[in-house]
Amino acid sequence: MSEAYRRPVSDTWWLKNPNYRFFMYRELTAVFVLAFLLVFLYFLRQLASGPEAYNAFLRRLSSPWSFIFHTAALVAACFHSSTWFNLTPKAVVVRKGEEKIPDAFLITPNYVGWLTISVIIFLIATWS
Amino acid sequence: MALVHDVLVIGGGGAGLRAAIAAAEADPKLNIAIVSKVYPMRSHTVAAEGGSAGVIKANDTLEEHIKDTISGADWLADQDVVEMFVKSAPAELLQLEHWGCPWSREPDGRVAVRPFGGMRIERTWFAADKTGFHLLHALFQTSLKYESIQRYDEWFATKLLVENGRCQGITAIELRSGLMQPILAKAVIVCTGGGGRIFPFTTNGAIKTGDGMALCYRAGAALKDMEFVQYHPTGLPGTGILITEAARGEGGILVNKNGYRYLQDYALGKPLDIHDPRHPQLRTMELGPRDKLSQCFMKERDKGNTIDGPYGDVVHLDIRHLGEYKIMKKLPFVRELAKNYAGIDPVYEPIPVRPVVHYMMGGVHTNINAETSIPGLFAAGETACVSINGANRLGSNSLTELLVFGARAGQGAVAFAKEQKKSDTAALERQAKDEQERVRKNFIAKTDGKERIATIRTEMTKTMEEGAGIYRLEAPLKATCNKLAELRDRFKGVTLDDRSNTYNTELTSVLELENMLEIAEAVAHSAVNRKESRGSHQRTDYPKRDDENYLAHSLAYRTPDGPPRIDYLKVVITNWPPAERTYGEK
Amino acid sequence: MAERTITLEVFRYRPGTDKEPVFQNYTVPFRDDWVVLDALNYLKDQVDGSISYRWSCRMGVCGSCGMMVNGTPKLTCAAFLKDYYPGPVRVEPLANFPVERDLIVNITDFAHKLKEVKPFIIRREEKPVSEGEYLQSPAELATFKQFSMCINCLLCYAACPIYGLESSFVGPAAIALAQRYNLDSRDQGQEERHDVIFRHEGIWECTFVGECSEVCPKDVDPAGAIQQAKVGGALDLVKSMLMPRGAR
Numbered sequence: 001m002s003e004a005y006r007r008p009v010s011d012t013w014w015l016k017n018p019n020y021r022f023f024m025y026r027e028l029t030a031v032f033v034l035a036f037l038l039v040f041l042y043f044l045r046q047l048a049s050g051p052e053a054y055n056a057f058l059r060r061l062s063s064p065w066s067f068i069f070h071t072a073a074l075v076a077a078c079f080h081s082s083t084w085f086n087l088t089p090k091a092v093v094v095r096k097g098e099e100k101i102p103d104a105f106l107i108t109p110n111y112v113g114w115l116t117i118s119v120i121i122f123l124i125a126t127w128s
Numbered sequence: 129m130a131l132v133h134d135v136l137v138i139g140g141g142g143a144g145l146r147a148a149i150a151a152a153e154a155d156p157k158l159n160i161a162i163v164s165k166v167y168p169m170r171s172h173t174v175a176a177e178g179g180s181a182g183v184i185k186a187n188d189t190l191e192e193h194i195k196d197t198i199s200g201a202d203w204l205a206d207q208d209v210v211e212m213f214v215k216s217a218p219a220e221l222l223q224l225e226h227w228g229c230p231w232s233r234e235p236d237g238r239v240a241v242r243p244f245g246g247m248r249i250e251r252t253w254f255a256a257d258k259t260g261f262h263l264l265h266a267l268f269q270t271s272l273k274y275e276s277i278q279r280y281d282e283w284f285a286t287k288l289l290v291e292n293g294r295c296q297g298i299t300a301i302e303l304r305s306g307l308m309q310p311i312l313a314k315a316v317i318v319c320t321g322g323g324g325r326i327f328p329f330t331t332n333g334a335i336k337t338g339d340g341m342a343l344c345y346r347a348g349a350a351l352k353d354m355e356f357v358q359y360h361p362t363g364l365p366g367t368g369i370l371i372t373e374a375a376r377g378e379g380g381i382l383v384n385k386n387g388y389r390y391l392q393d394y395a396l397g398k399p400l401d402i403h404d405p406r407h408p409q410l411r412t413m414e415l416g417p418r419d420k421l422s423q424c425f426m427k428e429r430d431k432g433n434t435i436d437g438p439y440g441d442v443v444h445l446d447i448r449h450l451g452e453y454k455i456m457k458k459l460p461f462v463r464e465l466a467k468n469y470a471g472i473d474p475v476y477e478p479i480p481v482r483p484v485v486h487y488m489m490g491g492v493h494t495n496i497n498a499e500t501s502i503p504g505l506f507a508a509g510e511t512a513c514v515s516i517n518g519a520n521r522l523g524s525n526s527l528t529e530l531l532v533f534g535a536r537a538g539q540g541a542v543a544f545a546k547e548q549k550k551s552d553t554a555a556l557e558r559q560a561k562d563e564q565e566r567v568r569k570n571f572i573a574k575t576d577g578k579e580r581i582a583t584i585r586t587e588m589t590k591t592m593e594e595g596a597g598i599y600r601l602e603a604p605l606k607a608t609c610n611k612l613a614e615l616r617d618r619f620k621g622v623t624l625d626d627r628s629n630t631y632n633t634e635l636t637s638v639l640e641l642e643n644m645l646e647i648a649e650a651v652a653h654s655a656v657n658r659k660e661s662r663g664s665h666q667r668t669d670y671p672k673r674d675d676e677n678y679l680a681h682s683l684a685y686r687t688p689d690g691p692p693r694i695d696y697l698k699v700v701i702t703n704w705p706p707a708e709r710t711y712g713e714k
Numbered sequence: 715m716a717e718r719t720i721t722l723e724v725f726r727y728r729p730g731t732d733k734e735p736v737f738q739n740y741t742v743p744f745r746d747d748w749v750v751l752d753a754l755n756y757l758k759d760q761v762d763g764s765i766s767y768r769w770s771c772r773m774g775v776c777g778s779c780g781m782m783v784n785g786t787p788k789l790t791c792a793a794f795l796k797d798y799y800p801g802p803v804r805v806e807p808l809a810n811f812p813v814e815r816d817l818i819v820n821i822t823d824f825a826h827k828l829k830e831v832k833p834f835i836i837r838r839e840e841k842p843v844s845e846g847e848y849l850q851s852p853a854e855l856a857t858f859k860q861f862s863m864c865i866n867c868l869l870c871y872a873a874c875p876i877y878g879l880e881s882s883f884v885g886p887a888a889i890a891l892a893q894r895y896n897l898d899s900r901d902q903g904q905e906e907r908h909d910v911i912f913r914h915e916g917i918w919e920c921t922f923v924g925e926c927s928e929v930c931p932k933d934v935d936p937a938g939a940i941q942q943a944k945v946g947g948a949l950d951l952v953k954s955m956l957m958p959r960g961a962r
Contacts, residue, residue, distance in 0.1 A: 004812035004820045005727055005735060009878045016785065020875065023923045087922070091941035098856040166768075167825070169866050170776045222843045228835040228898060230855055230862055237849030261775055262862065269833040269891075281825070304814060333770035366747065369773045465773060468792060471747075582759035625763035630729045631815040634763040 026083050032076035035069070085110035130557065133278070134158035135541045136313035138285050138298065138340055140168030142260070142530035143509025143537070144319035145267040150538025151317075152274040158542060163280040163300055163311065165335065165636065168268045172321055172333045173530065176260025177372035177461060178244060179252035180527035182217035185241055188249045190214050197525060198704050200246040200417050201489075201518025202663035203679065204353065206700040209496045213516045213532050220531035221253050229266040230255050242458075243377045243410050245523045246417035246711070250410070252524040257374050257461045263527055280311070284636050285339065287563045288316065288347040288505065291552045295347070295505035299563045303636070306629025308567065310560035312553065314545035315504050317537045318344055322488035322510035324357075325640075326648045328589035330485040331363050331370035340511045341650075342643035344492040349500045350683040351647065352513040352697070354490035355655035355665045358521055359598055361421035363484030364470050366439035371462055371481055373523040376414040378458050379407055380447040382421070383478070384433040390443070391416065394424045397712020402449045416711045419520040419664040422483035426598050437480055444478035451475075483598065487526060489517040489664065490654070493683060493697075498537035504548070506541050508533035515681060518699075519663020570620075571638055577623030581637050584615055584622060585644070591615075592648055596655050599666050605656040609691060612649045619645060650684040650692050657694045658682060675706045718744040720795055721802035722753055724765060727813050735813065737804075738762075744799060750790040751779055754805070754817075767817035774931055777867035781817050782806040787872035787929045808872040810881070824868055827884050830910050831892035836903025854899040861894035861939050863932045870926035870936050876919055883919045884910065886926035886936030893939040917943045 014020040046057040060066060088110060089103040135151045137144045140162050151160045162168070183193050193214045198205050221239075225231055231239045232254050244252040255262035271277055282303040289297040289310060297312035323338025324330035345351050361382070362371040376382075381402060384390045389399045397412035408415050425443060428434050434441035447455060447462070452475045455463055459474075466474045491513035498506045498514070509530050516529060595608025619642065626634035660674035661667050680696040687693055719741045727735040740761060742753045751769055758765050769779040772791045779790045784804050795803070811819035841848065870886035877883045892911055895901045911917055920940045927937040 003729065004814050005729070006812050007735075007809070009810075009875075013875055013878065017925075019925050019928060020923065023921075023925075027921070087924075087941070090924075090935070090938040091945050093938075093942060095853065095856065098853050166770065166778065167821070167866075170768075170770050170778045172771065172776075174776050174865075175771045175773060219843050222847055225847045226835065226840065226843060226900075228895070228900065230859060230898075231847070233850055233852050233855055235852060237851045237854075239847050258775070258863075261865070265862070265864075269828075270835075272829045272832075273834050333772065333776060335770045367772060461775075469773070580759070581763065626766075628728055628730065628764070628815075631766045631818050633766040634758075637763075 026080065029076040029080035032073045033080060036073040036077070039069075081114065085114075130553065131161075131309060131311045132551075133161040133311065133313045134545045135315050135317065135538070136161045136163060136298065136311060137317045137319060138163050138343070139171070139319035139321065139509070139511070140164035140166070140268070140279070140281075141171030141319060141321055141509065142173035142264055142267060142527065143511070143534035144168075144171075144317070145264070145271050146531050146534030147317045147319060147506075147508055147538035147541070148277050149267070149271055149274065150535040151542050152276045154539050154542040155546070156274075156276055158276060158545060160274075160277045161280060161311065161313065162271075162277060163283050163285055163298065165282060165284045165303070165339070167281050168271075168279070169265060170335070171264060172336055173260045173264040173527070175331070175333060175370060176263070176527055177257045177370060178374040178377070179242060179254035179259045179524045180221060180263065180531075181244065181247070181252050181522070181524040182221040182528055183214065183251055184218050184221070184239060184253070185249075185251065188251050192249050193217070193247075193251060195704065196247045196411075197516060197522055198518075199707070199709050200520055200522040201516070202520055202673065202709055203675070203706040204356075204518030204662060204681065204699055205516050206496075206514065207702040207704055208700050209514050210516050211702065212496055213529070216532045217528045220528065220535065224263060224266060224531065227266050227270040229262055232256060242374060243408060243415060245373050245376065245415050245421070246411060247415075247522060248411050252377070254374065257372050257459050260527060284639065285343060286567060286639060287559075288343050289556045289559050290347050290502060290505075291555045291559065294503040294548075296551050296556055298343075299560045301567075301635070303631050306632055308560070308564045310556055312551055312556055314548040314551070315506065315541035317498075317506040317508065317541050318492065318511050319507070319509045319534065319537070320511050322491070323644060323647045324485045324488065326588060326644045326651065327357070327485040327592050328586075329363070329368040329593070331360055331368055332485070337640035337644050338647040339640065339643045340507065341491055342646045344500060344502075344505065344507060345646055345650065345684075345686050347502060347505070348686070349502055349505065350493040350685050350695075351650045351692075352490055352493035352681045352683055353515060353518075353654070354488070354647065354650040354684055355596075355658055355682060356489035356517075356519050356663060357485055357596070357651065358418055358487040358489060358664050359422035359483035360486035361418055361425065361483050362445050362479075362481040363486070364465070365437050365442050365480055365482050367469055368484040369465055369469050370486065371445060371465065371479060372459075373418070375445060375447055375459055375462050376408065378447070378454065379450055380414065380445050382414055382481075383444050383446055384428050385435045386433065388433075389413065390428050390433060391421065391424055394420070394427065395710070395712060396420065396424075412712045417520055418486075418523060420711065422598055422664075423666060425483050435480070440482065442480040442482045445481045446478040447474050448476065448478065487521055489513065489515070489519065489521050490651070493681075497540050498533050499540060504544055506537040508537040513681075519665060567635075567639075571624055571635060572627050574623065577621050579618055579622050581622055581624075581634070581641055584619055585641055588612065588615055588641075588645060588648055592651070596652055598664075599668050600655055601668050602656065605652060608652045609649070609656060612645065612652055613691065616645055616649070646686070653692050653694055654682040654684050679706060720744040720753070720799060722750075722757070723802050723804045724754075724757075724817070725806040726765070726816055728764075729815060739802070744795060746796055748795045750781075750783055750788075750793040750795065750803060750805060753795060753803075754790065765817070766815050775865055777865035780808050780867045780869050780872070782809055782872065787869035789867060789869070789931050792931060808868060810872050810874070810878040811868070821868060823881060824866070824871065824885070824888065827888040828866070828891065831884070831888050832903060832907055832910075833891045833895055835895065835898065835901050836906055837900070838902050848900045850899050857899070858894045858897035861890045861897070861934060864890055864894075864934045864936075865932055867931065869929045869931065873925040873929040875923055875925070876921060880915075880919065882915045884916050886940065887934075889917060889943060890934055890936040890939040893943055911943060912947055917947065920944075
């Protein structure tokens with residue numbers, strides 16, 4: 001009896017179709033989120049280490065590289081969050097009788113919540 | 129060395145799975161095998177759409193279902209069997225519900241029923257418009273519960289092993305390896321479906337090649353009522369894809385090229401306005417029986433009232449007035465099929481339809497207990513002819529038939545198997561070796577063949593359509609009989625491109641063709657010998673029903689190298705003597 | 715007028731004869747309403763009877779004829795030639811499964827997984843049939859209906875990169891069918907299906923690529939089934955932590 005043939009899966013499988021590529025980009029945004037988190041933790045550490053360390057950190061924050069990194073991280077985080085917000089109806093099903101409620105009812109609250117919390121944090125941050 | 133089981137089921141569709149489950153429940157200590165040439169979820173039961181009939185509502189009675197079935201059958205059904213069938217139906221359908229079948233429901237949670245052709249009262253249980261799909265998957269998934277059921281998926285049965293006066297197993301080719309092996313059993317149940325593929329336009333899938341009918345036929349069992357072939361009135365032109373009767377049950381209408389509901393000209397009652405709450409009226413107009421509706425199409429065609437299409441004449445099935453909401457709720461699959469395969473959206477346009485071959489009322493002759501004339505050999509489902517369908521089957525009786533007779537066959541096979549002590553293993557293995565050699569010599573090793581499978585197959589379907597269609601006449605029928613004899617001969621000269629072992633689907637195609645040629649002859653010869661018109665067998669030279677001479681089933685017996693021998697068996701009449709078959713009454 | 719034609723590049727693999735698969739090119743007549751399956755049948759009938767593939771119903775309900783058409787998993791009975799014209803059309807066996815022969819793949823892995831998820835009604839106590847049907851409202855039926863539409867065509871497994879890389883993953887269709895029963899109001903077998911769904915190779919292998927739902931010809935949305943199972947699983951975990959002797 002002959003053996004069935006197993007076709008090898010290439011490492012570049014994700015280049016094969018636009019949905020796979022989109023998936024990879026979405027997953028890669030996690031790298032930026034992680035990187036930002038590490039920078040943030042370092043920031044907290046510097047803050048706790050006294051005014052000299054903190055000011056040195058602030059100076060590095062205003063460098064062009066830092067600006068580029070933070071912009072990219074913000075874009076990545078927004079992309080990351082909105083893809084997951086948009087997928088909410090897949091994970092959470094709410095029915096009224098036999099019909100599912102429209103997707104927008106599940107997606108919009110996420111954005112509203114995000115916007116609200118962002119505004120609150122912004123106000124707190126700029127209050128002084 | 130040999131594979132041995134207590135009960136062996138050939139065919140993994142609705143009847144086969146139901147039989148296996150019944151056998152497993154009757155005695156969990158026995159081991160049950162299901163041998164199928166395809167994975168069970170591919171069986172053609174999956175394509176049934178409309179529903180499954182059973183008396184369940186307060187306004188219905190067993191007697192009404194019996195009467196509808198008997199008159200639908202044009203009095204060729206055995207009435208004792210119909211009585212048993214109708215009585216057993218509700219429990220079988222409830223059992224399926226308990227096994228998870230997602231029957232559509234009333235608001236109060238009870239099972240819903242819908243109107244169907246030829247029935248005076250609504251009694252067709254349905255699961256949207258994919259009842260066969262849900263029924264098959266419920267049965268298949270439930271069968272996975274039973275450890276005693278072992279499956280041989282993609283094994284092609286080629287011969288029944290009959291020894292010492294009883295059926296003791298089969299030979300089958302494992303498609304993956306190409307190896308043919310005997311599988312011995314104390315009882316064998318054949319549930320391989322019908323053979324619509326002997327015709328050119330059919331709702332049937334590729335696998336419906338009458339394999340089991342041919343297996344039993346070759347083993348000496350009779351094929352009963354083979355001339356009765358049902359044309360479903362609403363198939364898509366070209367492909368023959370089924371548009372369920374439920375479309376008419378929900379209120380769809382049939383119109384000719386003048387937009388006229390032509391059925392009113394053919395003693396099927398008076399049409400109600402489509403917005404009348406009483407429309408559709410049962411047993412009237414579009415809810416008449418299938419044989420009559422298909423015949424009306426032919427008459428309209430002769431009058432020049434049908435619509436020309438790229439695949440021949442059609443009429444229009446109009447469901448636009450149901451509205452998008454109702455169509456999506458009750459007939460979503462119909463919409464999908466019409467869009468994909470007819471290029472129209474039935475919410476906005478009528479569907480082009482024509483009669484296509486759909487079901488064989490005929491099959492392996494069995495009694496009320498699914499027993500064939502060969503001890504140890506049982507048959508159920510479309511493969512068998514018990515007969516509850518007689519000369520014409522009512523829509524939605526067939527899915528119920530799978531359950532009732534599948535269960536009966538399973539129980540009967542267990543009872544029989546428990547009585548068998550020895551098996552004639554040596555003789556059976558010799559038979560198996562002979563069969564192996566036959567297939568090798570005639571197909572694999574043969575190098576001097578000239579004809580392609582497709583050539584013979586196409587000529588077979590063409591002659592069946594010409595001589596054994598909806599309206600038949602002596603001369604074309606005789607021509608078909610002769611043509612089939614010629615094809616039987618030419619078949620000996622068929623050649624294969626593929627002589628390999630692994631998944632040789634050309635070998636299975638040629639074996640299927642061999643089976644089809646056998647049953648086609650049974651159909652044609654039974655038809656030429658029945659000199660009357662009854663149900664789906666209409667002879668323009670004998671247009672009347674002849675109860676004096678033909679209130680009997682045709683039995684076709686295979687002869688070694690010639691046409692089948694035709695005999696007759698009287699129909700069992702109990703409480704409903706033959707009467708005029710009328711529809712359209714109030 | 716010359717008849718229009720289209721080229722099919724067909725994956726061939728004949729164990730015993732071919733060490734490696736090869737592609738064979740065939741020219742078939744182009745018909746407006748032909749599907750890829752019609753083209754394959756034409757080839758098998760008239761040109762090369764040795765091409766092996768599975769098919770039956772031709773109407774998208776039996777699930778037999780799944781193959782890769784130009785790299786995308788499709789039911790060949792629903793892939794219209796006119797959508798690929800002028801071609802060529804590359805026809806390959808379903809991805810991520812071992813190839814037995816030509817366009818036929820080995821699906822015993824799925825058959826095994828289907829059995830593992832116990833896709834049948836499980837009840838602590840069965841009601842006798844004589845007492846009638848289990849009542850189920852249309853809303854209750856709607857809860858699991860979508861997941862019951864799976865025809866086991868396995869296009870989702872061919873689309874799933876996780877399954878391609880790690881064949882121990884239980885997979886989209888099997889999990890969707892497990893959910894179908896878990897959500898059926900008549901079923902009481904969630905606990906029995908718990909292990910197979912919540913083990914490592916179950917729902918947690920899924921990284922929500924979502925391609926399974928994209929290719930599903932029956933809109934079963936197996937990706938949705940898996941994410942819903944994840945949410946359900948997470949909630950159950952929280953509940954069991956807050957209420958250890960669990961009210962459930």
